[in-house]
Amino acid sequence: MKLTFEPLDLILEMPFTIARGTSLQAENVLVQIESDGLRGLGEAGPSSFYGEDRGTVLVALATFSGQLGHDPFAVESILATLDRVLRHNSAAKAAVDMALHDLMGKILAVPLYKLFGLDRAAAPRTSFTIGIDTLEVMAQKAQAAGAYPVLKVKVGTDDDEARLRVIREVRPDAVIRVDANAAWAPRQAIQSIRRLAAYDLEFVEQPVAAGDLEGLRLVRENSPLPIFADESCVVAQDIPRVADAVDGIVIKLMKCGGLRRALEMIHVARAHNLKVMLGCMVESSVGITAAAHLSPLVDHADLDGNLLLKNDPFEGVMVEQGRLVLPQGPGLGVERRGR
Numbered sequence: 001m002k003l004t005f006e007p008l009d010l011i012l013e014m015p016f017t018i019a020r021g022t023s024l025q026a027e028n029v030l031v032q033i034e035s036d037g038l039r040g041l042g043e044a045g046p047s048s049f050y051g052e053d054r055g056t057v058l059v060a061l062a063t064f065s066g067q068l069g070h071d072p073f074a075v076e077s078i079l080a081t082l083d084r085v086l087r088h089n090s091a092a093k094a095a096v097d098m099a100l101h102d103l104m105g106k107i108l109a110v111p112l113y114k115l116f117g118l119d120r121a122a123a124p125r126t127s128f129t130i131g132i133d134t135l136e137v138m139a140q141k142a143q144a145a146g147a148y149p150v151l152k153v154k155v156g157t158d159d160d161e162a163r164l165r166v167i168r169e170v171r172p173d174a175v176i177r178v179d180a181n182a183a184w185a186p187r188q189a190i191q192s193i194r195r196l197a198a199y200d201l202e203f204v205e206q207p208v209a210a211g212d213l214e215g216l217r218l219v220r221e222n223s224p225l226p227i228f229a230d231e232s233c234v235v236a237q238d239i240p241r242v243a244d245a246v247d248g249i250v251i252k253l254m255k256c257g258g259l260r261r262a263l264e265m266i267h268v269a270r271a272h273n274l275k276v277m278l279g280c281m282v283e284s285s286v287g288i289t290a291a292a293h294l295s296p297l298v299d300h301a302d303l304d305g306n307l308l309l310k311n312d313p314f315e316g317v318m319v320e321q322g323r324l325v326l327p328q329g330p331g332l333g334v335e336r337r338g339r
Ligand code: MG
Pocket: 179, 181, 205, 206, 230, 231, 250, 279
C-alpha cells in the first residue's frame, strides 16, 4: 500500500479561545493510502498539548510509509507495527487508521458505520462549542447557534457565572455543558461548579489539571453535576485509573490514535460503568466524519471541529436539528467539497 500525505491548512471562522489559549487556524495533515486503485483518506489534527505538531506528524508518517504491508484489512497488525516503530504520535497514527478504514469500506462498498455494525439512526446530537470571549460576543454566538440544541461553553475565566447567565438568557431551552480545560484548582472547581449549576448544566468537563486524579475525585464527590475527564483520559489504559473519579470520559481519535483505539476505549469505559462522549480537535470533515461513524455507540457527541471552519475542503457528516447525519457512501463517505 502506498502512503502519501500533504499539509492541510484549516482557517477558523473566528478566533477560538479556551482556558489555555487562542487558536486562529489548525495545521493539520491529510493522508491518503492507495491500494488496487482505491484511495483511503485520513487526517491528523495534532495538538501541542499532547506533544505533536505538523512537523512531528510529517516525520511520523514518513517513518510509517514503508510499514503498511499489502493488506488494508490487517489493521490490528498494522497498528501494532506502528506502535512498535514509534511510541505516542497518536494523531499521525489516527490518520493512518482512518485511511485504512476508509479503504476497507471502499473495497467492500459499505459505509463505515455498517462495517462497525451500527445503526445510523442511533447517532446522537452534537454540541456546538462557544469559545471564551466577552459576555456580548459569547451571548451573540450562543444566539447565532440557534440551530444547535446542545451547546458546550468553555469556562475558566474570571467571571464564568456572568457568561453563563447571558448565554442562558438568550438560549433558555438549550442543553448546556461546560468545559474548564483543566483551569481550576480542586476547591475552586467545587465552588465554581456549585455556582454554575444554577444555570441548569448537563455536565462539567475536565475541571482540574490532567494529572490531578485526587483533585478530580474530590471535585466529583462534592459536585452537584456529573464530571467528565478529557485531558485526564487519553488512552484505554487511563480508564481504570480515572474510573472512580469521574462519571464519564471524552474520547478523541487524535488523543487515542484512531477508530480502533477509540472503539477499545468505548468498551473499556462501558466495563467501568462510565458515560462516553466523543470529542474532536479542530479538524476538517475527514476527521470529524470518521469519529461520527462511531457515534451511535456513545452517549454524547461534541463533533463540531468542522463547523468552526472557514474553509473545510471536504464534506461528509451533516448536522440536522443538532443530530449527526452519517453519510451513506462507502468508507468514510467523505468527498471533496463542490464535487
Ligand atoms: Mg475538553
